[in-house]
Amino acid sequence: MTFKRKIYQRLLDWKANSKGKDALLIEGARRIGKSTIVEEFARNEYRSYILIDFNDCEKSVLNAFDKMGDLSAFFNTLSYTYGVNLYPRETLIIFDEVQRFPKARQSIKKLVKDGRFDYIETGSLISIYENVKDITIPSEETSIQMYPMDFEEFCWAVGKPNICDFIRSGFVARAAVDDALHKECMRLFKQYILLGGMPQSIVAFLENTYSFDFSDKEKRKIIELYKKDVQKIKGAYKGKVLSTFEQIPAFLSKHEKRVVFSKIAGGINDENSYENTFLWLSNSMIANNCFKCSDSNVGFGLNSDNSAVKCYMGDTGLLFSMAFGENQISKESLYKEIMNDKLAINKGMLFENAVAQMLVSQGHRLYFYTHFNQEKHRNDIEVDFMISESDSVGARIIPIEVKSSKNYTTSSLEAFKKKFKKRIKASYIVHPKNLSIREDGTVCIPPYMVICLT
Missing domain, CATH: 3.40.50.300 (P-loop containing nucleotide triphosphate hydrolases)
Incomplete structure (x- = not known):
C-alpha cells in the first residue's frame, strides 16, 4: 500500500x-x-x-x-x-x-x-x-x-482527501466550521495521535479492519528498531541516549515538561554529555527538541538558552505506544476508550506532542518561553511554543498555548502578550473546541487547524 x-x-x-x-x-x-x-x-x-x-x-x-x-x-x-x-x-x-x-x-x-x-x-x-x-x-x-506523515497526509490515507480544504477555509475566514465537520475532524485528529504518521502503522490499521491493536504491534517494532540504532552509537554517551529515549513519555507527562540539564547531571562534564544525548535524538529525527528562549525576539536562535529543553517524540503514535504497555493497551482497550472520550489520560502530553510534530513538519524550529519571578521564586509565565512570521511591519512572533481540556486558564499567555505587546503578530490557543476569537484578539483553534500555521 x-x-x-x-x-x-x-x-x-x-x-x-x-x-x-x-x-x-x-x-x-x-x-x-x-x-x-x-x-x-x-x-x-x-x-x-x-x-x-x-x-x-x-x-x-x-x-x-x-x-x-x-x-x-x-x-x-x-x-x-x-x-x-x-x-x-x-x-x-x-x-x-x-x-x-x-x-x-x-x-x-x-x-x-x-x-x-x-x-x-x-x-x-x-x-x-x-x-x-x-x-x-x-x-x-x-x-x-522528510518526516512522518502529517495530519493532511493522514487524512488522504484514510479516505478523507478534501477535509483539510474545509479546515483551511474556516481558518482563513476566522469562522467556526460546521459542528458535524468539527466532530469528524476531531475524530480524525484523535486517530492521528493514536496511530501516528508512520506508514507501517497506518497500513496495519487499514488492512486489518481498522484495528488499533495491529497498528500498535507495528509501532512497537519501530520502537525496538530505534533502540537497536541507539546501541550502534559510537560515542560514550550511548547508555544515556537509550535511557533518555525511554524516559521521553515520563518527561512529557509532567506538568513542567522541560528538562533542565543541570538537574539530571552529576557534574559539568556529565551535563554536557546529556546535551549530546538530546542532540543525538534530535539529529536522528527520532525526537523533536524544543529549546528555551531567553528573550522573546524574532531571532529565537540568537536568544536560545540551552540550559533546558523539551523533548517531544518525532511521532505521536510512537509516543502513545511507549507510554502504555502492550498488555495494558490490550487488556483495557485503551484505544477504543480514548476514541470514545471514556478514559481520562494525560491528553496534554499527546496534544502537545502532536502540535510539536505538526509545527516541525511545516518547517518551524521549536522554542518555548519561561519567565522566572524572583519574588515568587517560580516561573510565572510559560508559553508552550513560539514561531515567527513576517508581515508588512516585519518579522514578528506568534505565541502558541496548547490546552487539551475544554476548561483552562490563560494567565500565562495574557502576561506574555502584555510583556511583549509590540513584538506579537498574533496569538493562538489550541484547544478541543471549535474556532473562536477572544476579546483580546487571541484566536482559539482546534488542534487540526495547526496545519494552517505555516
Missing part, C-alpha cells in the same frame, strides 16, 4: 531544476517511508532505476566503489548485478540507507560530474553525521528533510 506524500512534489521540482547537476539527499528517521516514495518516484518519472540498499548489498557492488577510475565498468557492474538497463539522462540510481556505506556518498561528486544519470540518496541523519569523518562531503548534493 503506497500513500500520497507531499515530498513527491519536491522530488519533481528537484528533477526539473537540477537537470543532473546535483544529487538529492533525503534525510529522515527510520521507517517514515523514504525508500517507498523514492522508488515510486523512480518508477513513475524515469525509464529505468536501480535501488542499492546498503543494508543488504552484494559484495560485488560494494567492491565496485573502490574502482571508480573506470565509471563505465562501474555502471556495467550495477547493470549486470541488478538486471537493469541504464539509459543516459533517463535512469535514476538510488543509494538507499547511504549512511551504511560512506564511500558511496563520497562518490557522488564524481558521479554527478560524469552526468550520465540522476542520483538520490536516503539516510538516517545522525548516522550520516557519524560516518563522514574519513570522507569528503560532496558539494554536489542538495538535502531535504
Whole structure:
C-alpha cells in the first residue's frame, strides 16, 4: 500500500531544476517511508532505476566503489548485478540507507560530474553525521528533510482527501466550521495521535479492519528498531541516549515538561554529555527538541538558552505506544476508550506532542518561553511554543498555548502578550473546541487547524 506524500512534489521540482547537476539527499528517521516514495518516484518519472540498499548489498557492488577510475565498468557492474538497463539522462540510481556505506556518498561528486544519470540518496541523519569523518562531503548534493506523515497526509490515507480544504477555509475566514465537520475532524485528529504518521502503522490499521491493536504491534517494532540504532552509537554517551529515549513519555507527562540539564547531571562534564544525548535524538529525527528562549525576539536562535529543553517524540503514535504497555493497551482497550472520550489520560502530553510534530513538519524550529519571578521564586509565565512570521511591519512572533481540556486558564499567555505587546503578530490557543476569537484578539483553534500555521 503506497500513500500520497507531499515530498513527491519536491522530488519533481528537484528533477526539473537540477537537470543532473546535483544529487538529492533525503534525510529522515527510520521507517517514515523514504525508500517507498523514492522508488515510486523512480518508477513513475524515469525509464529505468536501480535501488542499492546498503543494508543488504552484494559484495560485488560494494567492491565496485573502490574502482571508480573506470565509471563505465562501474555502471556495467550495477547493470549486470541488478538486471537493469541504464539509459543516459533517463535512469535514476538510488543509494538507499547511504549512511551504511560512506564511500558511496563520497562518490557522488564524481558521479554527478560524469552526468550520465540522476542520483538520490536516503539516510538516517545522525548516522550520516557519524560516518563522514574519513570522507569528503560532496558539494554536489542538495538535502531535504522528510518526516512522518502529517495530519493532511493522514487524512488522504484514510479516505478523507478534501477535509483539510474545509479546515483551511474556516481558518482563513476566522469562522467556526460546521459542528458535524468539527466532530469528524476531531475524530480524525484523535486517530492521528493514536496511530501516528508512520506508514507501517497506518497500513496495519487499514488492512486489518481498522484495528488499533495491529497498528500498535507495528509501532512497537519501530520502537525496538530505534533502540537497536541507539546501541550502534559510537560515542560514550550511548547508555544515556537509550535511557533518555525511554524516559521521553515520563518527561512529557509532567506538568513542567522541560528538562533542565543541570538537574539530571552529576557534574559539568556529565551535563554536557546529556546535551549530546538530546542532540543525538534530535539529529536522528527520532525526537523533536524544543529549546528555551531567553528573550522573546524574532531571532529565537540568537536568544536560545540551552540550559533546558523539551523533548517531544518525532511521532505521536510512537509516543502513545511507549507510554502504555502492550498488555495494558490490550487488556483495557485503551484505544477504543480514548476514541470514545471514556478514559481520562494525560491528553496534554499527546496534544502537545502532536502540535510539536505538526509545527516541525511545516518547517518551524521549536522554542518555548519561561519567565522566572524572583519574588515568587517560580516561573510565572510559560508559553508552550513560539514561531515567527513576517508581515508588512516585519518579522514578528506568534505565541502558541496548547490546552487539551475544554476548561483552562490563560494567565500565562495574557502576561506574555502584555510583556511583549509590540513584538506579537498574533496569538493562538489550541484547544478541543471549535474556532473562536477572544476579546483580546487571541484566536482559539482546534488542534487540526495547526496545519494552517505555516
